[in-house]
Amino acid sequence: MKKTGAEILIDCLKKEGVKHVFGYPGGVVLNIFDVLYDEKDVKLILTRHEQGAIHAADGYARASGKIGVAIVTSGPGATNTVTGIANASMDSIPMVVFSGQVPTMLIGNDAFQEADIVGITRPCTKYNYLVKDVKDLAQTVREAFHIASTGRPGPVLIDLPKDVTAGKGDFIWPEHIKIRSYNPTYEGNKWMIKQAAHEIAKAKKPVIMAGGGVILSGASKELRELAEITQVPVTMTLMGLGGFPGTSELSLGMLGMHGTYYANMAVQEADLLIGIGVRFDDRVTGRVASFAPHAKIIHIDIDPTSIKKNLRVDIPIVGDVRHVLKDMLKVIKEDVKEPWDAIRKSWLKQVKAWKQERPLHYTYDEEKIKPQFVIEKLHELTKGDAIIATEVGQNQMWTAQFFKFDKPRTLLTSGGLGTMGYGFPAAIGAQLACPDKLVIDVAGDGSIQMNIQELATAVINKLPVKVAILNNGYLGMVRQWQELFFKERYSHTHLESGNPDFVKVAEAYGAVGLRASKPEEVVPVIKEALKVKNRPVFMDFIVDWKEKVYPMVPAGAAINEMMFDEEKKEEKKLKAVK
């Protein structure tokens, strides 16, 4: 029996095991939406903006490890997805986006709502397709899901002209798939792995630097084993947080621009740096020429283009992080028998001394809510058992610093692109993927207004996403730079006068709105929010607008050239207020 392209598409999604699709309708995707009307197995979640749909699909993917899927219309619908797609691309998130397109015979004619989305998204997708014939549809969808989720994952876009979704064909699902020019390398070179294992044994001051690749490849267990056996301290990039337990003795927390003192010091002193699933972003390395100056560098990554891109590497290992770590563990257990505790003793002592010398720090205040205090309380009251999304800015960095992530896929944050407006829709996606989990978005008052309309999506779907707005009345991170580097000329970063009453906004959408203006209100507000089970909650925390993120490595400096909070000497102990 012949089926329409739209029916074939939905059949394909079912074959791929897709349960949720995020999207927004329009003229040229009506055939698809019409099929979805009666569909039970594939549920469309209507967002209020296409960018929201893509970020939701992205959050869904990050939280669950499955592929995020979105469907949007042509022209403006498709162009609205570009930020979300670029965001997913930078962070290597598996995603398939379907965009409607004008009928094939009108393509290139400046037809109504036409945009060359395949052209527009070429540089920010892993791959993209224009399907010109319904008979190619199933094969294309199969390939797209395969490409999106294998190798270094990434977003794939499929452009579907209206006549293709309306046209009829047979549904033939290709069980096997082979793309001749696409063969990711999973196994690392055995000889190199052996070399690396021996370097780890030889090193006096080794540091592991774990990135998002650890989480994407599901290698947390192997990483932990490696670190624990060989007694090597682990620092993580923003994308790597949760890949190794933040509460472990061996954890150095995050490194880089807003990394911990001890992580940055350890890297700069190290004689061996083991980069695992990282791409040595400039926010992490600071001035590249001065990065890890004494270290031999081992770099493990599935993407050969990441290796030696901006850093010299002594032992490059191309392969899937989990496979490589498994092999490396084998070598270490069988061939490399070192008295690990003894040979690491003095290095770990040094690391501990750095930790004690300058722990992450802020000054508690009786009058004003310190944003870091809110994050600490969130961690405490949830016992760390939550999925945390963030927006971008100070809120993101404080979360990275003060919420000790212990498990992978519990931090959803826009690492590569730094997209304000990512966190809230991503949290919605995560909540759908993990209905039994507590999901919290930590936001700034600026960022939350980038996709605040998704409150409707959360309310309609009864999603109890909690949003903690660290409301400082400013585009805080930009203000921080203006304060430090632009003589406090706060050019266009003041938001307070135009901010809405976030409690009322929440209520207007049918969500719960709560506010804390004083430190003692923080805990009751969080507790109240945690009780809400079937609706989203906005927690509006009026925080000290002057607070800055420290330590800070100024752009272009080496990562041990850190600036610290000048108020340290007035430190009052947090214990006093518990």
Place this chain on the structure above:
Amino acid sequence: MRHTISVLVENKFGVLSRVSGLFSGRGYNIESLSVGETIDPKISIMTIVTTGDDQIIEQITKQLNKLIDVIKVVDFMEIDHVEREMVLIKVSPRKEDRIEVLKLAEIFRGRIIDSGFSTFTIETTGDEGKINAFIELIKPFGIKEFVRTGKVAIAREKAKK
């Protein structure tokens, strides 16, 4: 260093822009580019001439290899090979120079493929040096127009394993 890189790709629409977009998006320069089908009509071959230090060339070849439609990348720098390009030159010599131009064309194994009252169009192929020399010598006689293809390259048989 200057490299001639040949890239075997799936013959699909959009592939050329993926390849050229890779170069422009990363700030690499393409000096010349030529594309054509191979014996297998499903596969095309691109010959790209580009410059960069070792690190850039390594990135370029890795990035090309990473593109989904790329089947194989060969950097001819590492391989004994032959290179050719072609040029079409329209000259309008003075009457007394016409013989001289024809002689020059002959020396360079050029062929006259069109002629008018006062012009010849000469075709010649060769490696870059030869083409450059030919253009330089013809120049004084008045070049009206000329077009030059990108380079094509192929490995020498004995160099193949």
